[in-house]
Amino acid sequence: MNRALRPLLATTAIFLLAYIAAVLQYPSMLSTRVLGNFLTDNAFLGIAAVGMTFVILSGGIDLSVGAVIGFSTVLIATLIMWAGLHPLLAFAITLVISAAFGAVMGAAIHYLKVPSFIVTLAGMFLARGGASVLSPDSIGIKHDLYTNISRSYILLPGGGRLTVIAMIMLAVFVLGIILAHRTRFGSYVYALGGNETSAALMGVPVARTTILVYTLSSTLAGIAGIVFSLYTSAGYSLSALGVELDAIAAVVIGGTLLTGGYGFVAGTFIGVMLQGLVQTYIVFDGTLSSWWTKIVIGGLLFLFILLQRLVFSASSPRKKAFRKS
């Protein structure tokens, strides 16, 4: 079996076990209502985490994601409420700006040979700073489109609601899976994460791929920002604080190797759902502080990094070659 699959299977098993345990304690957790909320509440995180998966697969990291989400919400709110633009135009402008932002970061990482965490850390400060300059206060968004979108959903059997933003997230995941596993671009991303020197010697367009990866991540952060503004009907410069770290946690828990080259976009989905499950459990429990989410996620993260070390370094490649025979 492909050893990269093992952490993914482990995550899936843990998710199912945890869900069963939660349902045994609170039977009402087994409903499409709860599932629908899972998806809606974590839509923005899931979308950003897809971008983060590509970045991590390529061997980098993107710390600017949360800030770009925050910036996008503020930008959208100002464009709609102050400049009077139609939300769709505001969305388009936001996407163009966030894409350009990612492209510049990717170019800096590649051409200046600065580590990605430094470049994207700078990006994070820039985006947060930019958002506060636009508006330090929260701006409520009132527009028919917003009302309509929050009213539309698909009714699931059992009374659950599949909202528009949940559908956007699912679509992003599907597209992300196809992009990662079925396109040349996807194979270049894995190649970069595997060994950049080899990739270059094999003719992988390293510069273009690096720039595209960060462009993708920032664009998805922009979409996450749109979704977040739809979710909260507001723009606020301090929204989505630390979401980059939740996204990284989702990616790693989903079985992607933090050093790049191994992993699956689908795993990230389970990573996000696992975080959602923990949050929901804490809501159901009612007595636990919401900080328990962080503690549990921290514990899981630790467990998974440990698991990956076991899978990827303990079994040296050659050993496996002989097991095959």
Place this chain on the structure above:
Amino acid sequence: MQSKAELWQAGNGGQDMADGETPVLEARGITKIFGQHRALDGVDFAVRPGEVHALLGENGAGKSTLIKILTGAYQPDGGEIVLEGAPIRFTDPLNAQGAGIGTVYQEVNLLPNRSVAENLFLGRQPTRFGLVQRKAIVTEATALMAAYGLDIDVRAELGSFSVAVQQIVAIARAVELSGKVLVLDEPTASLDRNEVEKLFEVVAKLKARGLGIIFITHFLDQVFALADRVTILRNGQLIGTRDLRELTATEVVRMMLGKDLAYGHSTLPVAEAAKGPVKVTFTGLGRAGRVAPFTLSLHEGEVVGVAGLLGSGRTEMARLMFGVDTADEGEIMVSGKPLKIRNPAQAVMAGFGFCPEDRKLDGIFGELSVRENIIIALQAKLGWFRALHRDEQDEIAGRYADDLDIRAASHDMPVKLLSGGNQQKVILARWLANDPTFLILDEPTRGIDVGAHAEIVRTINRLREEGLALLVISSELDEVVAYSNRVVVMRDRQMVAELHGADITPAVIVAAIADNTGSAEARI
């Protein structure tokens, strides 16, 4: 996509074009400077269509650097590249690939984290509506590998296969990409005889089709078997380009080294040389699925050669001895005392040294300097609280660098910037500096130039005379014969023969290796 896999089956259709006039790829006055060091100095080089052109030189002569410039991986500091008569600038390897130049770089440069199929097709996967046709790739890759005699699951991670398989994948990829020129930088270093023959067949057929083939190796017999012309570099300078029909091996070596080769094989028959008391004994050491239990003792002042095909269990045996893999049965006695060795650190404490076969993966700390790489095992043995003084470090590194003729601009240079052969010498120096009493060498002369070859054989004989016990794994039977007191033969993960005295001749060893199998299948 037309696969060249058919080359295996199809006959030799073309004619000999070795005398074609316009070179297909040409380097004119190429200069490359790294810091202060001129790796290449005004080198001219030209490969014609339909010829195999060998590029020879000592370790560090600049062969790989020239290849990297010809294929766009490095930019030259002077000179120009000419493709089919027109000057061209390759900005990156993709460019060169696009122009029909397929390359196997010296370090196996593929992606261990991706499948064999993806490694073969990366960058040119067939797509439909932008989606990669995975089934088609798997089918084609399977056929391609079968043509090279490998029956493997091409969907498995490349890293899960042996270095030899990875090497074949790299060759297959380059061959598929080569429309005009195929570049092979030491492609045979980790291949066995059968695979080398297979490679030669492919090369002959590509040559017949009119491709220009550049071939770098340290095996002179392969040069004479395969190449039409030869270009020789020394210290970044062009020594000359000659027709091989006019040259003898001795002349080639003299051009490479600038002097005659001094063979240091000791004159008295090694098998009769005096040896001391038993140093280490392995009794029934084995690990299920890897190496069948074997029993072997080594004396002080004795060299035991290990022969066998790649994948016959030679390396696995060494790894068990050194605790890289833990044995699940058997005992180890060192100087008459039983000892448990469960990891390499314990082996080092017991006075063992192990210079592994796959130095790229197992041995080199690329970012550390030559000096640090040499002293690291010694330092680990002394313990970090008895840090070696800088002067001592310099002295030790300097001594072994001289002994083994390690060519580096400075001992503070990161090892990864050394030429391939010099990196290997650094690892050897590391274990010699560690002053072991029992030393395991796995293919110590792989990728090392003829001059240094003789030097290493001399070193092995010297260490033996100094009273070390040595276990030397090698596919170079001439060398095994030159230094071994005894030879053990491995086949199918078992020790199948032990040869003494007059039996130690290449012919007897080959017979013992081959016996009833003689197949290359052993390794997969």
